[in-house]
Amino acid sequence: MVSTIVWGTGNIGRAAIRAVAAHPALKLTAVLVNDPAKAGRDAGELAGLGRRLGVAASTDVEAALAAAPRAVVYAASGDLRPAEALADVVRAIRAGAVVVTPSLYALYDRRGAPPEASEPVLAAIEAGGGSLFASGVDPGWANDVLPLLVSGLATTMDAVRCQEIFDYTTYDQPDVVRYLVGMGQPMDYRPPMLAPTVPSMVWGGQIRLMARALGVELDELRESVARRPLDDTVTTAAMGVFESGTQGAVRFEVLGIVGGLPRIVIEHVTRIHPSCAPDWPQPHSGAGSHRVIVEGRPRIEVTVEATDEDGNRAAGGNATAVGRLVGAIDWLVEARPGLYDALDVPLRPAIGRLGRRGV
Template sequence: MTYRVVQWSTGNVGRHAIAGIDARPDLELAGVWVSSEAKAGRDAGDLAGLGRTLGVTATTDADALLALRPDCVVHCAMADDRLTEAVEDLQRFLRAGINVVSSGPVFLQYPYGLLPPDSIAAIEQAATEGGASLWVNGIDPGFANDWLPLALTSVSERIDQVRCLEILDYSTYDNAKVLFDIMGFGKPLDEKPLLLQPGVLTLAWGSVVRQLAAGLDVELDGVEEQVERIPAPESFDIASGRVEEGTAAALRFEVRGMRGGRAVTVLEHITRLRGDLGPDWPQPTGQGGYRVVVTGEPNYTLDLRMLGTDGDHNTAGLKATAMRLVNAVPAVVEARPGLLTALDLPLVTGRGLVS
């Protein structure tokens, strides 16, 4: 069976999603939405950097794309700084009877116990009206801290703690809005960016520790946060811009799912703009990636190294997010209507991708 897909946005993740849709024999790219007139009218293959045309022209006309009645929308539009609008977009797709796989808002990965029940009910209602499904995922939040750790726990005798880490150098990640405006890099240490405002870390990654707990049949008592930042020892440049001496250049945080006074499920990020910062913090394997540590009987440590064919680990992370969504399209289309989590889907593989 072939599924007709509309790609929503062609930014850092969306352009890789187009390449992924083109790579799967069971998916047909039916349309592409872009937010800027500068991209409108361009061929999808050009926007994805494929070096060839796909015969699908990008448009800013959302109504025209929904009128195509695709089986699924692959939604990769920026949501971090427009949460309400992004949720409204997703509900609009669902009411139109269109299934959605989306990279955000990330709290919808597993919103239970995190969002007000009314907010979840509104999404479920939209899905029921349209008979469609929504699945929000990626690499983190996503595969690196849902299926990867849960699969590892399947060979445990006893589990004391499951810890999921992202250990990455973001110096090659070209997104100034995310790095400087949202994460606060290049800003004074006494200035709290959006990411570090009260409750935001839990809103963004509380879904991770709660979903892990649900997968392990554990009821959490609550969620806690811890943050540490390191200033730049001197001024230097990265792909997104300049980082001045004394401003934030490395960030470490934990979101902890607590049970009986101890952390049982933990999400930890170690984000550096230079490899020599925070030498006592956990170090990456290779150029960086994701790590799962299961403490118990026995103890396990699993490292997932990433590297794109261009030699950059951040390219691999963007592709991983895109393909986590694209490869799940058939499963999401065939799933029950409603808001889905990783715990609801069958095993998704790279079916049809072996060359």
């Protein structure tokens, strides 16, 4: 079995522990945490499994990597600490591990990655013999392999649009929601995630991936951003009060321009309450969904609604992103060391997991 570390136990890390524990080819051998209060706690408890896994969380990165794990699921956030996340991943690769992570936006498209991101990784691969596969948490498969699969069903195609539509009422990620995205902030607050060029930095790699797979040349990437205030004060289950008049919804697009027209589009519509911006795209049901729309002949629309952690849609999206990453580990172990992206790594069936109650 492939000895595997989960590094981080937040929203992604909890799902990663469950996914590794359920995978018949993987063995959870360590869990790394930053918070000393979590050290010593059993991984099953941290992941909400309701049972012990016999692996105690630790803050000792050096000892965990010295044990020569074959794989690392790097689940610590890179949103507010991209340089630190890259350094952590490089360290694990130098230790000889296959690393999978959603935390390095710049490496979603390995061919278009900036040298400051790709060169340290390639040097670590050369020195340690590890590998890296980075794929999105938003989730990546909904912005690369799913639209590409659906595009193959069309006779002709004019455009492809990938949508994430979510109500964050139950999403327990206050720093990201309130400060990075700007929910609950005054309308003159400038959220870092919505600053010019940032959406393209985060999601542009996935547009370049799709363009490459579809055999088209991108003229450029463009962005559009819209924000709406809350009409009324709302109280959320996970993050408390959001005041009337503060930002309650945001909608942005990253548009891949081909031949002067937007042909490949990634769009996010995010609310802190369903009452805000009701005229914007809505999920068909519940708190959120991912949607792929192929405009062409025939017109094709596919909606994915995933739930986890007692029916939470945001947790379901995280879990599917993690499933894509963890499900690739045994393939990556058999492949040669290297830097991989979503066009390299096949989306594989859940081999050995049908009927398995590992979680």
